[in-house]
Amino acid sequence: MTGLSTELVLMILAGVIVVSYLFSIISSFLKIPSVLLLLLAGILLRVFSEEWNLHFPEQLTELVGAIGLIMIVLEAGLDLKLSRDKVKLIRNSFFAAFFIFVLTLAGTSSALHYLLNEDIIKCLVYATPLSIMSSSIVIPSLHHLTETKKEFLVYEASFSDIIGILMFNYFISDEILTAAAIGGFFLNILIAIFLSLIFSFLLFMIITKTTLNVKFFLVFALLIILYEGGKMLALPSLLIILVFGLLMNNWHLVRVRRILNFFPKEKVEETTRLLHSLTAESSFLIRTFFFILFGFSIDVKLIASQEVILIGSVIVLILFIARFLYLRFFLKESVYPEVVFIPRGLVTVLLFYKIPSTFQLKNFNYGILFFVILVSSLIMMFGMIFYKKKKDEIVEEELLTITMVVVGFGLKK
Numbered sequence: 001m002t003g004l005s006t007e008l009v010l011m012i013l014a015g016v017i018v019v020s021y022l023f024s025i026i027s028s029f030l031k032i033p034s035v036l037l038l039l040l041a042g043i044l045l046r047v048f049s050e051e052w053n054l055h056f057p058e059q060l061t062e063l064v065g066a067i068g069l070i071m072i073v074l075e076a077g078l079d080l081k082l083s084r085d086k087v088k089l090i091r092n093s094f095f096a097a098f099f100i101f102v103l104t105l106a107g108t109s110s111a112l113h114y115l116l117n118e119d120i121i122k123c124l125v126y127a128t129p130l131s132i133m134s135s136s137i138v139i140p141s142l143h144h145l146t147e148t149k150k151e152f153l154v155y156e157a158s159f160s161d162i163i164g165i166l167m168f169n170y171f172i173s174d175e176i177l178t179a180a181a182i183g184g185f186f187l188n189i190l191i192a193i194f195l196s197l198i199f200s201f202l203l204f205m206i207i208t209k210t211t212l213n214v215k216f217f218l219v220f221a222l223l224i225i226l227y228e229g230g231k232m233l234a235l236p237s238l239l240i241i242l243v244f245g246l247l248m249n250n251w252h253l254v255r256v257r258r259i260l261n262f263f264p265k266e267k268v269e270e271t272t273r274l275l276h277s278l279t280a281e282s283s284f285l286i287r288t289f290f291f292i293l294f295g296f297s298i299d300v301k302l303i304a305s306q307e308v309i310l311i312g313s314v315i316v317l318i319l320f321i322a323r324f325l326y327l328r329f330f331l332k333e334s335v336y337p338e339v340v341f342i343p344r345g346l347v348t349v350l351l352f353y354k355i356p357s358t359f360q361l362k363n364f365n366y367g368i369l370f371f372v373i374l375v376s377s378l379i380m381m382f383g384m385i386f387y388k389k390k391k392d393e394i395v396e397e398e399l400l401t402i403t404m405v406v407v408g409f410g411l412k413k
C-alpha cells in the first residue's frame with residue numbers, strides 16, 4: 001500500500017467492514033450471498049486501484065483464509081444440536097458429502113486429464129480442491145431455508161471440508177496406492193478423533209476454570225496452533241475444531257458424572273453462548289477481508305480466455321450433475337434448493353496454495369479456478385433468488401434447464 005497515509009488506510013479498512021455489513025443486509029432481502037458481493041467488490045477494487053499501486057502479498061490472503069476457515073468450522077460446530085432424532089440427518093449429510101465429493105473428483109480429474117493431457121495423479125491433486133463444497137459461502141447463505149434444510153447443508157459443508165482436506169493430504173503424499181499409505185490414512189483419522197476429545201477437554205478446562213477475563217482469544221490462539229500443528233503432521237485438524245464446537249453446544253449429551261461435576265452444565269452453557277457470539281463476530285470480520293483480498297487477486301483478463309471458459313464450464317457442469325444425480329437418485333428426498341449449493345471458495349483457494357511444485361500442472365490456467373468459483377457462486381445465487389418456501393416443492397427439472405443454459409453459454413464461447 002505504498003503512497004497511502006496511515007489515516008487513509010484506517011479509513012479504507014473501516015469502510016470495508018461497513019460495506020460488508022451493508023452487504024449482509026442486502027443479502028437478507030435479495031437472497032444474494034454476501035460473500036459473492038464481497039468478491040465482486042474486491043474485483044472492482046482491483047480495477048479502480050491501479051493508480052494507487054496497491055499490491056497485497058499472496059501469503060496475506062492465505063493467512064486470513066486459514067484463520068477464517070477455523071472460525072467458520074468452529075461456528076458451524078457451535079450451531080449444530082445433536083440428538084437421536086437427528087441421526088438420520090447426520091448420516092444422510094455425511095454420505096451426501098462423501099459420494100458427491102467422489103463423483104465430482106472422478107469427473108473433474110478425468111476432464112482435466114482429457115482436456116489438458118496431463119498425468120492423472122496430478123489431475124487428482126488439482127481436482128480435489130475443486131470437489132469441495134465451500135462452507136465459507138454456503139453456511140452464511142442459509143438464512144432463507146427451513147431448519148431441516150439448513151442443518152443438512154451445514155453438516156454436509158463441514159463434512160465436505162474435512163473429507164476434501166483428508167483426501168488432498170493423501171494424494172500429495174509420496175505413495176498413495178500401497179497398503180502402508182492406505183493404513184496410514186485411516187490411522188491419521190483415528191488419531192485425530194482421539195486428539196479431538198483430549199484437546200477439547202483441555203480447552204474446556206481453560207475456558208471454565210480460569211478466573212481471567214481475557215480467555216476467549218487465548219482459545220482461538222490455541223485452536224490455530226492445533227490446526228497448523230495438525231496440518232504439519234498430516235492430521236485432519238479441522239476435525240479437532242469441529243468436535244470442540246459440537247461438544248460445547250451439546251454438553252447435555254455427556255453422561256459421565258465425574259466430568260459433569262468437574263465441568264458444571266450451567267458454566268459450560270454460559271461460556272458457549274459467549275463463545276458463539278465472539279465467534280460469529282470474528283467470522284464476519286475474517287470472512288470480509290478474505291473475500292475482498294481474494295476478489296482483488298482475480299485477474300478478469302484470465303477469465304476471458306476461451307480455454308478458461310471452456311474448461312471452467314465443463315467443471316461447473318460436472319459439479320452440478322454430480323450433485324443432482326446423488327440427491328435425485330440416491331438420497332431421494334428434496335432436490336431444490338440443495339442442488340444449487342455447489343460453490344467453491346475458501347478451502348479450494350487455500351488448498352491450491354498448498355499444491356507442491358512436483359504436482360503442479362504445466363497447462364493449468366489459474367483463470368479456471370477463478371471462473372469456477374465465480375460461476376458456481378452465481379448459480380447458487382440465482383437458485384436462492386428463485387427459491388420460495390413451499391410444501392413439497394421440487395422444481396429440479398426447471399433448475400436443471402436454467403443451469404444447462406448458463407453453462408452451455410460458456411461452452412459455446
